[in-house]
Amino acid sequence: MFSKIQTTPENVLGVLVTGKITKADYDYLNPLLEAHKQKYGDLRLYVELHDFQWPDAPALWEDLKMTIKYLGPTTKLAITTETDWIEKIAEGAGAVIPGMEVKAFHLPEREQALVWASA
Template identity: 30%
Template sequence: MLQLLEESRDELVAFRLAGSIDRHDYEVMLPILEEKIKQYGKIRVYAELQDAEEISLQALWEDLKFDFRHAGDFMKVALVGNRRWLDWLTVMASPFTTAKIKHFEVMEREQALEWVRRNDE
């Protein structure tokens, strides 16, 4: 399930993914990201992953296709959640983007938001 968070404003897209992530979640999220890219050129992404242990292959394919088209359109990506899951996502996403990607534990939510908004890194 995908939930857009109230922290989303300007070039920051903030969302929470919980439970099973499927193609429908990407069909909702990708147009939001594309609109922000059109509007701001480069964007920042804050993503909370809660119990997101299951991801469909079709959803992963949609994500990879999007990454190829928009490899240079991300400034920073903050991933918040389970360390094992985030380590995997960071490794998988890194070849497809020039963005700085950093993962944070759930208790570091505020630090993640601060980091993704900062212009100094």
């Protein structure tokens, strides 16, 4: 499930990810991304993962469509997690996606991640 995190710097869209993501979750997330992009011209994202479970196939398709749509406008992506493999995947993606900075943080480093994403 996705939910908006209210306690982020104004120019950062914070998203809490918990449990299993479904196609319907993207119906909630996409309007948040679009509104943030319209207001700020780019997307600076803070994503906090708790109890993450791999999405089902329809959700993966929605994720791919969303990624393609917002790839250019996304300039920074801070991910906080307690899962090492997610950190490695995130930072690997950041190394190969032009124009997007991606940095992974441990959950206790939440404040540092927010500062980094907002700068």
